[in-house]
Amino acid sequence: MSRALAIDYASEHFDNGDFLALLQRSVAHPTESQEPEQLPELYRYLESFITPHLRALGFETTIHDNPVKGRGPFLIASRIEDPALPTLLSYGHGDVVRGYAAQWREGLSPWEVVVDGDRWYGRGTADNKGQHLINITALEQVIKARGGKLGFNTKLLLEMGEEDGSPGLGKFCAAHQDELAADIFIASDGPRLAAARPTLFLGSRGVFNFELTVDLREGAHHSGNWGGLLANPGIVLANAIASLVDKQGRVQVPGLKPQKLPDNVRAALVDIEVGSGPGDPEIDHQWGEPGLSASEKVFGWNTLDVLAFKTGNPQAPVHAIPGSAWALCHIRFTVDSDYRTFIDAIRTHLDAHGFDTVKVAQTRMDVMHATRLDPASPWVGWALDSLKRTTDKSPALLPNLGGSLPNDVFSEILGLPTVWIPHSYPACSQHAPNEHLLAPVVRESLQIMAGIFWDLGDEGSRLVKEAN
Incomplete structure (x- = not known):
């Protein structure tokens, strides 16, 4: 029994094609949570694919209906070796966005894994079937290497509605806190900073959606x-938006920005380079908050963006002054801001600048909160050391993801320290046609997670004491 053996087993599972075959069976399920008629398929994924696989590894499993009627179910799986041992909670989602089969490259299908060089194409390969299957497979290899043991207890939560906004997730976890109680949360979603660089992130920015409306006449x-x-409502609204965020993307409302960038966040981002991968767009370096690096803008600060703007009839314009204008905007925000104050801050700013005809309203009440585990947590240093030991690379540490995840459910409702280890990369075409995983990243990720789970079995008890 050794750490190296567990990693060798994980590598062999990749090399002999077993993991690819597992992923192929997973992707064959068209688990499109945004399509109501696919609800039976969401249950089928858990019942006929995940449940038999987990039970073979010694897990007890239960499938639960969503507390929101008509939405995707949840699965809780548990493998308890000894109540006195540390407990890991992991997470994944088996649902995917719509397949958009007609938009895929010739020879590809969203519901079949097609291998083309290092790319494994298929819907859900990157988001999130491939990622949670890597973690389950790594657990399996550690159990094998330790002679049937892990050295810790394991709980797994799989949801089938993340791509539909995770309806019911918070309510479900609040109702099942005892079943989901754990000492550490480790899961995988989203991309690495770059394909070749193993990455940890400790939470995510939140996202707050709001609309601006100018309705002057019928x-x-x-x-x-x-x-x-x-008065032209399109012009009024354009100027109102320009007062909120200037021509270089700098937020002009103090109440929509953090007061400062925390020193520990700045320190963590010193060696983080953004936008250096193949296929990445060229960065506009003058855009955004002045005085910040590119990584600080994405991972440590707030941004305000216009997502849609409409006035008149864009499809068939006429020579007429429209009666109304509308824009949908959102704010990506860090834990250093309180989203509950955003509407009042915008309203006060608009009134002070003479835009009393511009109405502002929050458009989604289910705000994804901003979260961030303290980079000084002993769990963080331990995870970084484990990744470096396995890969002999310097992993990237992101205090939080630039995007949003329902991490607040785990960090706030369940009260857990959260560590995310992503297994995809920025150009994976997540949510788009031709979604794919990179084979070298899959192999390395299997090794990484085997190392993490082995190390948790060795050091989990010590870390629980240190973290508490």
Whole structure:
């Protein structure tokens, strides 16, 4: 029994094609949670694919209906070796976005894993079937290497509605806190910083959606007769937005920004380079908050973006002054901001700048909160050391993901320290046609997670005491 043996078993599982075959069976399930008619398929994924696999590893499993009627189910699996041992909670989601089969490259299908060089194509390969299957497979190899033991207890939560906004997840976890109680949360989603660099992130930025509306009159009026006499709502709204965020993307409302960038976050981001991978767009270095590095802008600060803007009839414009204008915006925010104050801050700012005709309203009440485990947590140093030991690389540490995940459910409702180890990469076409995993990243990730789970069996008890 040794750590090296567990990693060798994980490598062999990749090399002999067993993991690819497992992923192929998973991807064959069209688990599109945004399509109501696919609800039976969401259950089928858990019942006929995941449950037999986990039970063969000694897990007890239960499938639960979603507390939100008509939405995807949840599975709780547990493998308890000894109540006195540390307990790991892991997570994944078996649902995917729509397949969009007609948009995939010729020869590819969303519901079949097609290997083309180092790329494994298929819907869910990167998000999130491939990622949670890597973790389950690594657990399996550690059990094998330790002669049937892990050295810790394991709980797994799989949801089938993440791509539909995780409806019911918070309510479900609150109702099942005892069943999900653990000492550490380790899961995988999202991309690495770069394909070749193992990555840890400790939470995510939150996302707050709001709309701006200018509704001045009913209908449109001929611009030849009324131009220069009637206020144009499109122009009013454009100027209102420009008062919130300037032409270089700098947020102009103090209440929408963190007061400062914490020193420990700045220190963690010193060696983080953003936008250096193949296929990445060229960064506009003058865009965003001045005085911050590219990584600090994405992982340590707030941004305000316009997602959609409409006035008049864009599909068939006419020479008329429209009666209304509308824009959908959102704010990506860190734990250093309170999203509950955003609407009041925007309203106060608009009124102070003479935009009293611009209405502002929050558009989604189920805000994904910002979360961040303290980079000084003993769990963080331990995980970084484990990754470096396995790969002989310097892993990237992101205080939080630039995007959003339902991590607040685990960090706030369940009260767990959260460590995420992603197994995809930025150009994986997640959510788009031609989604794929990179084979070298899959192999390395299997090794990484075998190392992590071996080390948790060796050091988990010590870490629980240190963290508490």
